[in-house]
Amino acid sequence: MxxxxxxxxxxxxxxxGHWFDRTCRLYADHSVPVDYSHLKQAFYAADEALEADPGVRTLGLRPLLERHFAIQVRRLGLRGADVAALLAQEFGRPMExxxxxxxxxxxxxxxxxxxxxxxxxxxxxxxxxxxxxxxxxxxxxxxxxxxxxxxxxxxxxxxxxxxxxxxxxxxxxxxxxxxxxxxxxxxxxxxxxxxxxxxxxxxxxxxxxxxxxxxxxxxxxxxxxxxxxxxxxxxx
Ligand SMILES: [Mg+2]
CATH class of the missing domain: 3.40.50.1000 (HAD superfamily/HAD-like)
Structure with missing residues (x-):
């Protein structure tokens, strides 16, 4: 070899741990009320949006996660500007x-x-x-x-x-x-x-x-x- x-x-x-499975656990751990199929749609919509965005090419890990969770949270119609930032932070820490x-x-x-x-x-x-x-x-x-x-x-x-x-x-x-x-x-x-x-x-x-x-x-x-x-x- x-x-x-x-x-x-x-x-x-x-x-x-796949990103989507980890995302599901994170929402559950933080008692964010979401239904599985909506979360799946929001997660993959964020995935696609970021893949198509040339502005992503220079982003480090935290800003990437912040954008990913911001799109998810917006699609899910969740209130509270800090939810996406909190989730991105909690997702990012074990990754780092x-x-x-x-x-x-x-x-x-x-x-x-x-x-x-x-x-x-x-x-x-x-x-x-x-x-x-x-x-x-x-x-x-x-x-x-x-x-x-x-x-x-x-x-x-x-x-x-x-x-x-x-x-x-x-x-x-x-x-x-x-x-x-x-x-x-x-x-x-x-x-x-x-x-x-x-x-x-x-x-x-x-x-x-x-x-x-x-x-x-x-x-x-x-x-x-x-x-x-x-x-x-x-x-x-
Ligand atoms: Mg993999």
Missing amino acids: RALLFDFGGTLDSDG ECLTAARAALERLRPRFRLGVVSNFYGNLAPILDEFGIAPLLDVALDSAVEGVRKPDPAIYHLALSRLGLPGKAVCMIGDSLERDIAPARALGMRTIWLHEPEKSAPAEKYDLEVVRLADAVEFLERATERSETAAGSPA
Whole structure:
């Protein structure tokens, strides 16, 4: 294995939690009265609006979240100017902790692997990776809004492989979505590590390894390279 590709949302910024699932829990935790289907519509409307807005391209994490929650709250017809700001702050805090931990994890992997991120994002993946000190550790970073192609389209993975100059079999994809991360990567011959919340499960034939913490994936990858280095260095 020569390179690792990571998803961003739910992988580097959370141990397997999708943004929408985390958003639902946040409204519930703060007793904001919303119905699930309306929240889903508002969340994805905000997603689409931000993806289409070139003004987003330079935004850091907090301003991005503030815009996302402002659109949601407006669509939901919620009163109170501070609701969106509060939700953005509460959504952002655990993300920032995870991204700081993810940077440390990537630093540990950096001597052994080339590293990349492939994300369905809003056009500002690069400034956010920069904000958290992750950008200098990466060989490639693909943001769907910049590339004009979204996961699970294999074209975005072909782009990542061609920028790495590696075949699929030399790469491992780590992500929280079986549909967007794991299945298309496997179809191109990559190894896959599915990071998911503990309550989720899927048939073992859909991925190569499953973990519930990014740290577990890192530990596995470090051990795997140690084993292969020992095997390569041992007398025949
Ligand atoms: Mg994800």
